[in-house]
Amino acid sequence: STIYLSDYRVPEFLIDSTSLSFELGEASSIVRSVLELRRNPESDIQDAPLQLHGTELELISLAIDGRRLGDDEWSQSGEQLTIANVPASFSLRCETRIRPQDNTSLEGLYKSSGMFCTQCEAEGFRKITYYLDRPDVMSVFTVEIIADQSRYPVLLSNGNLVATEQLPDGLHKTVWQDPFPKPAYLFALVAGKLSVVEDQFVTLSGRSVDLKIYVEEKDLDKCDHAMLSLKNAMRWDEEVYGREYDLDIFNIVAVDDFNMGAMENKSLNIFNTSCVLAKPETTTDAGFQRVEGVVAHEYFHNWSGNRVTCRDWFQLSLKEGFTVFRDAEFSSDMGSPTVKRVEDVTLLRTAQFAEDAGPMAHPIRPDSFIEISNFYTVTVYEKGAEVVRMIHTLLGPELFRKGSDLYFERHDGQAVTCEDFVLAMEDASGIDLKQFRNWYSQAGTPRLDISGRYDAQAQSYTLTVKQSCPATPGQAEKAPFHIPLALALIGEAGQLPLQLVDAEPNTETADNTELVLSVRQSEQSFVFSNIQEEPVPSLLRGFSAPVKLDFDYSRDQLLRLMRSDSDGFCRWDASQQLGLAEIKRAITAIAAGQEVCPDVEYINACRELLGDTSLDAAMVALMLQLPSEAYLAEIIHPVDVHGIHHAREALRKVLATALREELSACYSRCESDEEYAANAEQIARRSLKNTALSLLMLLNEEQFTALAIKQFENSGNMTDRLAALTYLVNSESNYKAKALQLFYQQWQHEPLVINQWFQVQAMCRLAGTLETVQGLMSHPAFDIRNPNKVRALIGAFCGQNGVNFHREDGAGYRFLADQVLVLNRSNPQIASRLLVPLTKWRKYLPAAQQLMRAELQRVLAEPELSSDVYEVVSKSLQDY
Numbered sequence: 001s002t003i004y005l006s007d008y009r010v011p012e013f014l015i016d017s018t019s020l021s022f023e024l025g026e027a028s029s030i031v032r033s034v035l036e037l038r039r040n041p042e043s044d045i046q047d048a049p050l051q052l053h054g055t056e057l058e059l060i061s062l063a064i065d066g067r068r069l070g071d072d073e074w075s076q077s078g079e080q081l082t083i084a085n086v087p088a089s090f091s092l093r094c095e096t097r098i099r100p101q102d103n104t105s106l107e108g109l110y111k112s113s114g115m116f117c118t119q120c121e122a123e124g125f126r127k128i129t130y131y132l133d134r135p136d137v138m139s140v141f142t143v144e145i146i147a148d149q150s151r152y153p154v155l156l157s158n159g160n161l162v163a164t165e166q167l168p169d170g171l172h173k174t175v176w177q178d179p180f181p182k183p184a185y186l187f188a189l190v191a192g193k194l195s196v197v198e199d200q201f202v203t204l205s206g207r208s209v210d211l212k213i214y215v216e217e218k219d220l221d222k223c224d225h226a227m228l229s230l231k232n233a234m235r236w237d238e239e240v241y242g243r244e245y246d247l248d249i250f251n252i253v254a255v256d257d258f259n260m261g262a263m264e265n266k267s268l269n270i271f272n273t274s275c276v277l278a279k280p281e282t283t284t285d286a287g288f289q290r291v292e293g294v295v296a297h298e299y300f301h302n303w304s305g306n307r308v309t310c311r312d313w314f315q316l317s318l319k320e321g322f323t324v325f326r327d328a329e330f331s332s333d334m335g336s337p338t339v340k341r342v343e344d345v346t347l348l349r350t351a352q353f354a355e356d357a358g359p360m361a362h363p364i365r366p367d368s369f370i371e372i373s374n375f376y377t378v379t380v381y382e383k384g385a386e387v388v389r390m391i392h393t394l395l396g397p398e399l400f401r402k403g404s405d406l407y408f409e410r411h412d413g414q415a416v417t418c419e420d421f422v423l424a425m426e427d428a429s430g431i432d433l434k435q436f437r438n439w440y441s442q443a444g445t446p447r448l449d450i451s452g453r454y455d456a457q458a459q460s461y462t463l464t465v466k467q468s469c470p471a472t473p474g475q476a477e478k479a480p481f482h483i484p485l486a487l488a489l490i491g492e493a494g495q496l497p498l499q500l501v502d503a504e505p506n507t508e509t510a511d512n513t514e515l516v517l518s519v520r521q522s523e524q525s526f527v528f529s530n531i532q533e534e535p536v537p538s539l540l541r542g543f544s545a546p547v548k549l550d551f552d553y554s555r556d557q558l559l560r561l562m563r564s565d566s567d568g569f570c571r572w573d574a575s576q577q578l579g580l581a582e583i584k585r586a587i588t589a590i591a592a593g594q595e596v597c598p599d600v601e602y603i604n605a606c607r608e609l610l611g612d613t614s615l616d617a618a619m620v621a622l623m624l625q626l627p628s629e630a631y632l633a634e635i636i637h638p639v640d641v642h643g644i645h646h647a648r649e650a651l652r653k654v655l656a657t658a659l660r661e662e663l664s665a666c667y668s669r670c671e672s673d674e675e676y677a678a679n680a681e682q683i684a685r686r687s688l689k690n691t692a693l694s695l696l697m698l699l700n701e702e703q704f705t706a707l708a709i710k711q712f713e714n715s716g717n718m719t720d721r722l723a724a725l726t727y728l729v730n731s732e733s734n735y736k737a738k739a740l741q742l743f744y745q746q747w748q749h750e751p752l753v754i755n756q757w758f759q760v761q762a763m764c765r766l767a768g769t770l771e772t773v774q775g776l777m778s779h780p781a782f783d784i785r786n787p788n789k790v791r792a793l794i795g796a797f798c799g800q801n802g803v804n805f806h807r808e809d810g811a812g813y814r815f816l817a818d819q820v821l822v823l824n825r826s827n828p829q830i831a832s833r834l835l836v837p838l839t840k841w842r843k844y845l846p847a848a849q850q851l852m853r854a855e856l857q858r859v860l861a862e863p864e865l866s867s868d869v870y871e872v873v874s875k876s877l878q879d880y
């Protein structure tokens with residue numbers, strides 16, 4: 001059944017305090033709760049029965065104010081427990097039995113490699129005990145945990161440790177108290193045999209905080225990077241947002257089986273091991289950056305999420321969009337800002353644009369859902385972050401900070417809405433965001449069609465901007481968006497000073513050569529005066545809005561931007577537009593049976609990049625990479641997966657041939673034997689070196705294969721080893737089986753490394769990969785109950801290996817549907833996420849469409865579909 005935002009009502013009851021007692025056992029666990037409830041004075045309904053959420057619980061007893069309830073005093077239907085007659089305020093005592101050992105959904109209380117842990121967001125708490133499991137019911141929690149001392153020496157929950165006690169029969173007990181009222185989704189419990197790495201942080205006002213990272217003993221050597229990232233994040237939030245930590249303890253726990261990346265439970269963050277553990281020998285540069293980003297993200301939630309939380313789950317982007325924006329700015333400050341921006345834009349323009357164009361398209365604040373777990377999406381998170389970034393751009397950094405200060409001050413301790421956030425920004429800045437709110441309510445990727453006209457006589461340059469937005473499910477017509485368009489005009493000698501006729505820009509640079517236009521109408525012109533030469537416009541600088549931009553650049557204009565734009569994003573994007581044009585020409589050439597021969601000017605520009613040692617190596621690497629197949633699938637319609645793949649590969653090979661010497665010299669120049677550090681400079685060098693090697697490998701020459709083998713065998717860090725392994729696996733080299741075997745032997749005791757081993761094989765572009773993947777499903781190291789393994793093998797194959805997933809016989813589609821049906825029973829959240837590639841069926845060629853649809857229909861016909869899978873599969877088959 002569908003839930004609507006417009007049906008929101010304040011809760012009929014409030015829970016002033018919550019006491020929980022857990023008796024953790026091997027077969028089952030007992031949960032006893034005491035809830036101090038009272039009617040909500042703000043509710044219109046003062047005689048409502050008490051309705052609590054609960055699912056998969058065995059109810060043992062219920063009592064109100066000490067009196068046990070008879071069976072006729074309560075009733076149960078679906079997820080609802082109803083107690084008809086309750087006083088205005090009372091104490092409810094409840095005892096339930098649960099079976100964490102059998103909980104494969106990884107939601108609620110479950111076991112992961114011998115340890116008990118919880119995941120309650122969004123609606124997992126109802127699998128622990130009966131409760132008002134909604135984020136606008138906030139309560140002060142006291143938690144008692146009783147468990148076997150030798151199996152579970154560490155017992156953790158939120159807040160402060162207030163008591164520990166030895167009990168008879170080898171049991172022990174701890175009691176935790178969290179002084180901050182919180183919704184149930186922020187509750188957490190951990191019990192297990194864990195080792196700990198400890199450090200301290202002293203806040204700006206002098207509070208000394210104990211920082212602890214709990215891991216399995218074998219992982220103690222992989223915590224340094226997370227700890228450093230945590231301390232950097234704590235300092236950064238003080239400096240940039242004025243936000244200090246508010247308790248004496250901050251705990252992080254790493255667990256192997258986890259549906260998502262991590263969870264911001266108050267003072268007890270629980271992490272997927274993949275987002276906390278890192279060391280150079282086992283973790284790639286991307287892995288190090290992910291740890292830094294996720295540790296910061298969860299820490300930042302302490303303010304943007306916990307101190308100020310969401311009124312209801314439609315407001316999810318309130319905390320996630322804002323927190324992703326915050327962690328992106330943090331990562332940008334810690335590393336290379338342009339590279340971080342390009343990476344984020346790439347994710348947005350592939351995954352998020354695809355979501356916006358697909359059957360599950362939704363605004364960053366959805367207005368209905370069947371299963372909230374399906375809305376932890378790139379739209380809510382990443383597009384949500386872009387919306388906050390646009391507010392930042394429109395207000396400028398100082399007013400934005402005033403706005404965030406006001407937001408935290410006004411709403412500390414409250415559960416609020418996206419509207420409250422925007423209002424605080426408006427009130428603090430005096431800037432009108434009325435039309436801007438359309439970003440919260442309208443789905444779809446807006447399109448900007450821009451044209452430029454130079455009038456030599458009048459010495460003026462006119463930009464005409466048209467905006468439109470395609471229809472999405474349930475939204476045929478869209479009102480115009482308020483779009484911040486950052487731009488500069490580039491002349492022969494650099495950026496021109498800008499004088500806008502009859503219009504107020506929002507912000508401009510000190511030297512007056514960059515400004516942000518507010519585009520508000522469906523068609524609008526902007527005239528610049530005193531322009532003495534025909535300029536090349538540098539548009540959407542820094543990717544100032546999440547839109548598709550169309551400007552009819554000539555090749556020479558793009559070359560000028562690629563060579564000299566001072567905006568890193570636009571410079572990179574010009575290289576991508578040139579690459580896109582070459583790929584389109586290659587597609588046409590191959591279809592006509594002709595050779596692929598790229599424009600010499602394009603090749604020369606790439607040659608210049610490789611030779612220019614003054615450039616950031618990471619930027620060179622990014623600019624040398626042609627637009628990904630995933631991005632091309634958002635641009636070229638209908639998508640001919642195989643045609644695109646072959647054209648792109650052919651073009652890469654021609655480039656490699658033409659630039660053979662430069663690539664080879666570049667590789668040698670980037671080699672180094674310095675000690676590994678995950679800093680921007682080293683990461684850049686490794687990235688360029690491996691980009692060069694990947695191109696050289698296409699030449700199929702023995703000397704380059706030998707280079708890859710040497711890199712695979714000799715390098716001490718996982719970035720270089722895994723890159724070499726990837727190129728070998730995708731080559732014709734007969735060393736690849738040996739490489740895979742050596743790698744497995746060396747790392748078989750490191751699950752996170754074995755995941756990378758699965759992933760490299762699942763992503764191999766060569767024919768026969770589906771059979772390899774099917775074979776690996778019965779490998780002893782594979783476990784379909786572990787989400788990281790599922791993502792590494794099945795997820796990577798179906799989501800990141802276009803040519804093999806889209807095999808013309810449909811075997812890839814059938815494989816995915818089979819796996820979804822298996823996971824539908826054990827872990828619905830993972831099942832519905834895995835299904836996503838099939839739901840995009842409408843954009844492919846007719847033959848593929850038919851095969852994909854047939855598999856979706858087979859899934860839909862399954863009698864016992866979870867709400868998660870049902871929502872995705874049924875919506876993907878609906879017409880819109």
Ligand code: ARG
Pocket residue numbers: 121122123260262263264297298320373376
């Ligand atoms: N709040 C967590 C984060 O973004 C993610 C929780 C995801 N939970 C879920 N059921 N999908 O940091």
Ligand code: ZN
Pocket residue numbers: 297301319320323
């Ligand atoms: Zn988050």
